[in-house]
Amino acid sequence: MKIAIPSEDRELDSLVADTFGRADYFYVWQEETAEGSWLDNSGIAMQGGAGIKAAQLLIDAGVEVLLAPQCGENAAQVLNQAKIKLYQTQYATVEENLSAFLAGKLTMEITPHASRH
């Protein structure tokens, strides 16, 4: 299972990015091989539809779970249709949230917010 987390920087102790669509990076953790990698979010510079673009990036990377503080309606619709599960982060850093999720401690699903522009 691949797990993605929006991040402000390319370090495990980086802060989780506040917004999904306009996060700088995504950390993707592959559970089976215990390997992590970083994705640059090209959606960040987009005028609109950044959430949709970022969701597409995760679909293309084969992600199955997203851990994020929040997520917009459009992005959530793409992620839901692609059967990607959305859980709310509860800690500050990428690593803390990933560990918590793997320990079964992140169970709250995200309620999407209306789109911003």
Add this chain to the structure above:
Amino acid sequence: MKIAVLSGKGGTGKTMVAVNLAAVAQEVVYLDCDVEEPNGRLFLEPEATEEQTVKVTIPQIKADLCIGCRKCVDFCRFNALALIEEKAVLFPDVCHPCGGCELLCPVGAVSQQEKIVGYVEKGIIANGKIYTGVLKLGEESGVPIIRELIAKSKQEEVKLTIIDCPPGSACVVMESIQDADYCLLVAEATTFGQHNLAMVYELSKLFGKPCGVVLNKCFTEENPSEEFCLEHNIPILERLTYDEEIGRINGKGGILAKEKAIYAQRFRQLLARIEKEVSCL
């Protein structure tokens, strides 16, 4: 002559200035491009109004025909399309109907359907006409309605057109000022007002439009917007002092130039000054 009245934020007095300029003109066409909140008509009180709906065409994707080639998804610069489980999915609210996806689709899975996004209301006022653009609640972009307003104004043979623009400096404002001969920027006397003035000034410059400023709600000696004008050599055409009476008259839908002789004179002078600025170009 077409004068666009704009400001970097709402509530600076843009509509107040626009309706007063219209009121002192001999003959005028008033375009209300502030389609999310078109309130020029509350002051100008048009009669014999007629409505005309504004439609756009948006794509529709037939999932059974889509082969998931991704061409449309990669093409769409507004990210209105996503490829989910090998099928293209459209997000109509994000779509800026350009028709690109239909052109690119190799199997004809994209067709167009009409959608009503609002309407244009035409009305008669004492000294001319008013066209009001109204965006349907929940619609994202007023651009198609503003395009229709501009098209309507081109059919009118009148010496003066006043364009009441939406606040800010986004696409809707760019669309509204495209055809203007002059940009009249209304700014408040605060640091925030100055910041917003800088945005619309930059936009006017980008479009190569001559511009001047009305400083509104001036209440102290210190005026960051005025300093900005002096620094950038922008003509200050009028200074209106913060005055509760202006607020009261405006708040009940009154037009200052009609209720107070002094304002009739000042707005006539403002209009004359703009005419002079434009004729000197």
